[in-house]
Amino acid sequence: xxxxxxxxxxxxxxxxxxxxxxxxxxxxxxxxxxxxxxxxxxxxxxxxxxxxxxxxxxxxxxxxxxxxxxxxxxxxxxxxxxxxxxxxxxxxxxxxxxxxxxxxxxxxxxxxxxxxxxxxxxxxxxxxxxxxxxxxxxxxxxxxxxxxxxxxxxxxxxxxxxxxxxxxxxxxxxxxxxxxxxxxxxxxxxxxxxxxxxxxxxxxxxxxxxxxxxxxxxxxxxxxxxxxxxxxxxxxxxxxxxxxxxxxxxxxxxxxxxxxxxxxxxxxxxxxxxxxxxxxxxxxxxxxxxxxxxxxxxxxxxxxxxxxxxxxxxxxxxxxxxxxxxxxxxxxxxxxxxxxxxxxxxxxxxxxxxxxxxxxxxxxxxxxxxxxxxxxxxxxxxxxxxxxxxxxxxxxxxxxxxxxxxxxxxxxxxxxxxxxxxxxxxxxxxxxxxxxxxxxxxxxxxxxxxxxxxxxxxxxxxxxxxxx
Numbered sequence: 071x072x073x074x075x076x077x078x079x080x081x082x083x084x085x086x087x088x089x090x091x092x093x094x095x096x097x098x099x100x101x102x103x104x105x106x107x108x109x110x111x112x113x114x115x116x117x118x119x120x121x122x123x124x125x126x127x128x129x130x131x132x133x134x135x136x137x138x139x140x141x142x143x144x145x146x147x148x149x150x151x152x153x154x155x156x157x158x159x160x161x162x163x164x165x166x167x168x169x170x171x172x173x174x175x176x177x178x179x180x181x182x183x184x185x186x187x188x189x190x191x192x193x194x195x196x197x198x199x200x201x202x203x204x205x206x207x208x209x210x211x212x213x214x215x216x217x218x219x220x221x222x223x224x225x226x227x228x229x230x231x232x233x234x235x236x237x238x239x240x241x242x243x244x245x246x247x248x249x250x251x252x253x254x255x256x257x258x259x260x261x262x263x264x265x266x267x268x269x270x271x272x273x274x275x276x277x278x279x280x281x282x283x284x285x286x287x288x289x290x291x292x293x294x295x296x297x298x299x300x301x302x303x304x305x306x307x308x309x310x311x312x313x314x315x316x317x318x319x320x321x322x323x324x325x326x327x328x329x330x331x332x333x334x335x336x337x338x339x340x341x342x343x344x345x346x347x348x349x350x351x352x353x354x355x356x357x358x359x360x361x362x363x364x365x366x367x368x369x370x371x372x373x374x375x376x377x378x379x380x381x382x383x384x385x386x387x388x389x390x391x392x393x394x395x396x397x398x399x400x401x402x403x404x405x406x407x408x409x410x411x412x413x414x415x416x417x418x419x420x421x422x423x424x425x426x427x428x429x430x431x432x433x434x435x436x437x438x439x440x441x442x443x444x445x446x447x448x449x450x451x452x453x454x455x456x457x458x459x460x461x462x463x464x465x466x467x468x469x470x471x472x473x474x475x476x477x478x479x480x481x482x483x484x485x486x487x488x489x490x491x492x493x494x495x496x497x498x499x500x501x502x503x504x505x506x507x508x509x510x511x512x513x514x515x516x517x518x519x520x521x522x523x524x525x526x527x528x529x530x531x532x533x534x535x536x537x538x
Contacts, residue, residue, distance in 0.1 A: 102227035117215035123354030133188040162527035167500040172493040174202035176252035184210035197488025278481030287317035290438030299333035305461025310353035311408035315433040364407040370400035430476035
């Protein structure tokens with residue numbers, strides 16, 4: 071038998087046996103995931119440094135701590151999340167039990183990217199396990215060191231009859247997608263997202279697609295340029311700009327641009343020194359292919375800050391571009407690197423129009439001392455997430471859903487949203503086998519009187535009676 075077929079059969083049999091359904095089993099798996107993170111912390115830090123040049127600080131904050139936090143949250147709330155959710159009833163069902171039961175889908179596939187190879191693999195895995203599913207995990211082959219740890223070490227901490235790690239590149243992923251899964255969770259580019267969705271459609275498999283796009287960042291004239299520069303610099307160049315929610319370009323007036331440029335230069339120098347290439351706090355580009363692509367984007371517009379690169383180290387300096395044309399490649403594709411174009415607009419109206427003419431982004435940012443300006447950008451645009459006067463800090467709240475809209479994706483996760491994503495919400499009504507006389511109203515022969523009574527009984531309303 072084909073090894074992949076055998077693996078999928080084994081996982082389906084485990085799910086069919088009911089093994090993953092008890093809360094005790096789910097909690098034990100989540101505890102195993104927590105031990106994996108604690109026991110292998112240094113191994114994971116080293117792997118992230120090898121793949122992306124991530125500093126320990128960035129790796130702890132954006133990879134390990136977030137993953138551990140999701141595990142802890144799921145363990146604290148698992149029993150509550152799993153409980154049947156009672157719903158309101160109408161007069162016709164007052165003596166019945168109506169509720170939503172959260173059931174696992176079954177066998178789910180999680181396809182993870184390379185830019186946050188631990189976080190974006192384990193956070194959805196927490197939701198899938200908490201919801202009681204069996205999982206095929208497909209880490210990115212591009213972040214090789216983390217892939218090796220996930221393939222060789224992670225399974226030791228989990229029940230291997232309920233989890234499998236699949237390796238390989240695009241060809242192996244395409245083979246995986248030929249098989250039927252009960253749910254697919256994909257994080258990556260819109261281009262590959264379309265391939266995943268087309269494959270899922272053949273089996274009518276539901277999907278969550280966490281994609282990307284060009285995230286706008288509007289900077290109002292009424293702002294402190296250095297405060298804005300500090301915050302924009304940090305979240306643009308974090309992980310060497312290889313972040314799906316990083317700002318892809320800044321929209322501001324020509325006057326604000328001239329105030330921002332020295333402030334950005336000051337922030338870059340303060341954060342990464344006079345020679346950012348020697349800074350231990352700045353990451354590296356994941357691969358030569360992506361390095362070459364980014365190097366090509368440095369030719370767009372005019373380099374105002376940075377622009378240096380070193381292929382031997384896969385290093386690209388924190389860069390700011392000005393005088394960029396809308397038709398240039400840097401404004402047509404997601405940058406996914408340490409390059410920030412400043413695009414000038416004449417007014418807030420023009421900025422909002424600029425944003426709304428494009429695909430809906432995964433994230434949108436607005437900086438202003440005026441809350442009315444921030445609120446207006448929020449009210450008149452659409453995006454997966456929004457943050458006023460800061461970067462991707464909304465990502466640190468498990469109480470907020472993370473996901474895209476339109477071309478930036480579909481579905482959501484983090485915290486309880488992850489549990490809900492990997493759960494089928496089953497509508498349930500349990501009625502009495504007796505009291506048949508009550509049902510005479512709905513049976514033929516029909517009459518106008520019975521219709522009137524039945525319509526009243528079917529209206530949803532709160533009942534103040536204390537019979538139940």
